[in-house]
Amino acid sequence: MCGSAEKIQDAELEVMQVLWDSPQPVPLAELRRVLGQQRGWEDSTVKTLLRRLCGKGAVALERRGMYRAVLTRAEYSRWSARRLVGKLFDGSAKQLVASLLSDGQLSEADIAELSALLHGEDGK
Amino acid sequence: MCGSAEKIQDAELEVMQVLWDSPQPVPLAELRRVLGQQRGWEDSTVKTLLRRLCGKGAVALERRGMYRAVLTRAEYSRWSARRLVGKLFDGSAKQLVASLLSDGQLSEADIAELSALLHGEDGK
DNA sequence: CTTGAAAGTTTACTGTTGTAGTCTAATCAA
DNA sequence: TTGATTAGACTACAACAGTAAACTTTCAAG
Numbered sequence: 043m044c045g046s047a048e049k050i051q052d053a054e055l056e057v058m059q060v061l062w063d064s065p066q067p068v069p070l071a072e073l074r075r076v077l078g079q080q081r082g083w084e085d086s087t088v089k090t091l092l093r094r095l096c097g098k099g100a101v102a103l104e105r106r107g108m109y110r111a112v113l114t115r116a117e118y119s120r121w122s123a124r125r126l127v128g129k130l131f132d133g134s135a136k137q138l139v140a141s142l143l144s145d146g147q148l149s150e151a152d153i154a155e156l157s158a159l160l161h162g163e164d165g166k
Numbered sequence: 167m168c169g170s171a172e173k174i175q176d177a178e179l180e181v182m183q184v185l186w187d188s189p190q191p192v193p194l195a196e197l198r199r200v201l202g203q204q205r206g207w208e209d210s211t212v213k214t215l216l217r218r219l220c221g222k223g224a225v226a227l228e229r230r231g232m233y234r235a236v237l238t239r240a241e242y243s244r245w246s247a248r249r250l251v252g253k254l255f256d257g258s259a260k261q262l263v264a265s266l267l268s269d270g271q272l273s274e275a276d277i278a279e280l281s282a283l284l285h286g287e288d289g290k
Numbered sequence: 291c292t293t294g295a296a297a298g299t300t301t302a303c304t305g306t307t308g309t310a311g312t313c314t315a316a317t318c319a320a
Numbered sequence: 321t322t323g324a325t326t327a328g329a330c331t332a333c334a335a336c337a338g339t340a341a342a343c344t345t346t347c348a349a350g
Contacts (some may be wrong), residue, residue, distance in 0.1 A: 053308055055253065070327065086310045089328070094307090106316080107327060119254040120269050123262060126250055127271065129179065130243040135271035138247060139263050139280055145244050147251065147259035153284045156263055160277045160284075177338055194297065210340045214296070218337090230346080231297060 048098040050118065055082060055090045058100065058118070061111035067104040172222040174242065180205060181215045182224065182242070185235035191228040 050058060060076050061068055073092070077083045092109060095101035100113040123135075131137040142148055148156070174182060184200050185192055197216070201207045216233060240244035247259075255261040259280040266272055272280070 051307060083308095084310055086312085087308075090310075093329080095295085103328090115254070116265075118243060120263075120265055122250055122254055123265055123269070126246055127266075130239065130246055134276075135266045136273075136276040138243075139266065139272075140283060141240075141244055141247055142251075142259045142263065143283060145247070148263075148284075149250065149260075152258075152260035153216065156260060157281060157284055159264060159267060160272075160281055175337060207338095208340055209296095210342090213337075214339075217299080227298095 048100075050095075050098070050100060050113075054091050054095050054098075054100075056111070057088070057095060058111060058115070061101065061109060062115040067108040067110040070107045070109065073109065172224075174219075174222070174224060174237075176214050178222075178224075181212070181219060182235060182237070182239070185233060186224065186239040191232040191234040194231045194233065199232065250282050 056077060057073065064072075070088070070092070074085055074088050077084075077088050092101060096103060100111065100118075102110050102112045106108045111114055123138075127133060127135050127138050131141070143153075180201060181197065184197055194212070194216070198209055198212050202209075203211050215280050216225060220227060224235070224242075225242075226234050226236045228234045251257060251259050255265070267277075
């Protein structure tokens with residue numbers, strides 16, 4: 043069903059990040075506190091974003107005042123990576139990796155670890 | 167100066183793709199033809215998008231009726247990859263690659279080629 | 291020159307996103 | 321039971337994005 047994965051907007055993503063940073067459902071008060079501090083958002087802004095995210099099925103109201111991420115960071119990240127590859131790397135993830143590499147985004151240590159992953163060590 | 171890289175919207179990106187697909191400046195008539203066919207856009211839509219892209223400095227009017235991409239696909243792709251990494255992979259390109267891998271986005275052949283790249287063969 | 295087509299410019303309209311006020315319903319303490 | 325606090329729902333509004341019509345300028349052909 044998640045095929046329809048509605049796009050998460052920038053502001054909404056900020057809310058998801060907070061939810062993702064906690065293994066437990068997060069109380070509204072906490073969201074308000076963190077986002078108010080980090081982004082200077084008013085109470086109603088946070089509530090509006092939560093409402094929109096619930097509408098998109100990315101967040102669920104666990105119980106009164108407790109919100110939980112339905113869409114996981116891993117899912118969304120994977121989906122975003124695929125979309126980027128499709129849009130800008132001609133559908134080739136390899137090209138994306140090559141770009142990261144030539145852009146100096148991978149340190150020597152990263153390369154070493156990735157080499158291991160690419161070979162034996164099952165990446166999952 | 168391109169530091170201010172204004173964000174390219176989805177519709178605008180379609181236009182860029184056509185420009186990127188040609189090494190030469192592209193005549194408006196051609197853009198209209200391709201985008202009219204691919205997206206069903208009216209003449210004025212294409213013109214509006216071109217104007218907005220010119221405003222963002224991503225496209226230039228080479229001469230009457232001839233448009234040229236100023237922002238290159240490589241530049242924009244690189245920038246987008248960095249942004250994705252920053253937003254969803256904790257700033258670690260390595261994590262993005264690991265995600266692609268565990269998501270099965272890299273074929274055996276891709277992995278072989280990347281291994282070569284990661285080692286000796288300069289990725290540029 | 292005049293005119294007509296193509297290019298360029300202005301204006302427009304709807305839906306979405308960022309941000310937030312307000313009103314109502316639920317809850318908790320006294 | 322009532323009053324205060326908090327959560328949820330509804331409304332708002334400007335900026336931007338997607339889409340396009342209408343108007344104006346330019347240029348080449350006749």
